[in-house]
Amino acid sequence: MTLRLTSAPVSGVKKRKSTPKPRNSPFAAHARRKPSPAAAGAAKAAAEDLVDDDPLPDIGGSHFISETAQVQNVVQAIQSIRTRMFDELPQRAGMNSTRIAEVLNLRRSLPPLASVAHIHTLLNAPTQVEREIVELVQTGRVRRLIVPGRGNDAAGLGDCLVLAEDWEGLVRGSTGLDTELKEKFLDILSRIGTSSALSQSIFTPDEYRALIRAGFLVSSSSYTQGSLNVASLPNLPRAAISSASRSGPVHPSDIDRAVQTDAQARAATLFLSLPNTGTYLRLLGTGRAHLLALLRRSTCNEAPMHLLKDRWNGAVETEKSFHLAKRARGEFAGILPGRTKKWKELYGMQFRWVLEEALGAGQVEMFETGSVGPGVRCL
Incomplete structure (x- = not known):
């Protein structure tokens, strides 16, 4: 004798499974056909319109750097330039301990220099800045270091300033x-x-x-x-040339x-x-050249400042919430900073710092777009 758990098989009652009726699609009456070549061409033209190859709107020069710089005089500008040259080392740097030690040692070994062109960019008052520099040099608060062969104009790399106390500290610490x-x-x-x-x-x-x-x-x-x-060396003693005092033909x-x-x-x-002045100047020149190369990727050699900053930093992962969520799910959230040129060759040089250098050297200019923030144009 078999035991049954329910009485349904005994009584012969069967449940019918209700199957939902399929709904008629509102597009069922329309005939299916492949897109015509004309429609495909229109879609391609619309996609090309999304690519912004037109120059950015220019409504005038931008004073974004000088207005947002928190400096009031030359001494503050020199100190600001020294402390803002590099970004802090990220927690997930993607570099081993040997490479991290190389980056930190090079940063520590660089001299406390500030180019005159960079100072002019922060203060944006040429006459007042030059007058203040002359006064500081004459009083001994600041020393002017000129490296022959590196250019003494605004675009050159050889006209720098250093605080006298920093110079003395380097000598005593040697x-x-x-x-x-x-x-x-x-x-x-x-x-x-x-x-x-x-x-x-x-x-x-x-x-x-x-x-x-x-x-x-x-x-x-x-x-x-x-x-x-x-003849291009500065402040050299005049040699006594005996032939110059002779009479007659030379x-x-x-x-x-x-x-x-x-x-x-x-x-x-x-x-x-x-010490290491040559290393500092080479690093500065490499940073300027890399910024110009990134800017020339655009069709019109210009780009919004935020886009140029993204190119400088690279497609790296950050500590933002969406990147943290991607990492938690095991998804790709960006490359590690140690694999970008910013950290491989420039040791983490800050974007705004090198932009100020290039702006003071006359290699780029900034302008207001009125829509996407300040723009940067290669000269």
Whole structure:
């Protein structure tokens, strides 16, 4: 005898499964057909219209940088430029410990320089800024460092300023100089005024070799190599040319002898410098070139500032909520910062910092669009 759980099979009652009736589609009466070539062409034209190849609207120059810069004088501008050069290291950098150590060590080794062009960009008052720079240099609060061969105009890289206390701190913190030489060098710096050249006879051979190895002096012979001529060196003593005082015609041999005498006098001249100045200038030049390359990707060599910033930072993941949600789901949220050029070659250089440099050098200009914020145009 079998036991049944329900009485339905015994009583013969069967439940009917109700099947919903299919609804008639409102498009069922229309005939199906493939899109015509004309319709496909219209769709393609509409898609091409979405690509913005037209120049951005220009309603006038933009003072976005100078209006948002929180500086009031040259000293504050120098300090701001020094502290804002690099972005902070992200938590998920995508770099191993060796690479992170290289990035941090290079940042720490760079000299506390600020280009004059960058300062003009932040303050946007050329006459007042130049007057203040001259006063600070004459009072000894700021020293002006000019690197021959790097350009002394606005677009050049060789006209920089450094605070006197920062210079003194570098000298006192140098491990390659003894205490006596440090005090002697600082005393000479306080007495030479605005000059950037020193006579080699001031130091003993061991002293000036130690200063050159430490990076605080550079020989003029290193500037005379390559395309840089001797006459372009600043603040050099005038050599006594014996042939110039002679009466009568000047022979080619006299000119050669005069050039040799002048070169010998210049070879005995040393110029002030700071450790790793060349590394700083190369990094600055590379950052400017990369910014211009990103800007030239646009058809009209111009782009909104926010779009240019995204190109500079790269398609990296951030700590925003939607990126965190993607990472939690195991989805792709962007590449790690260590794989971008900003961190591989520029050591995390900040976008606004390099934009200010290029703007002060006259390589780009900013303008108001009236719709998408400030725009940047390559000159």
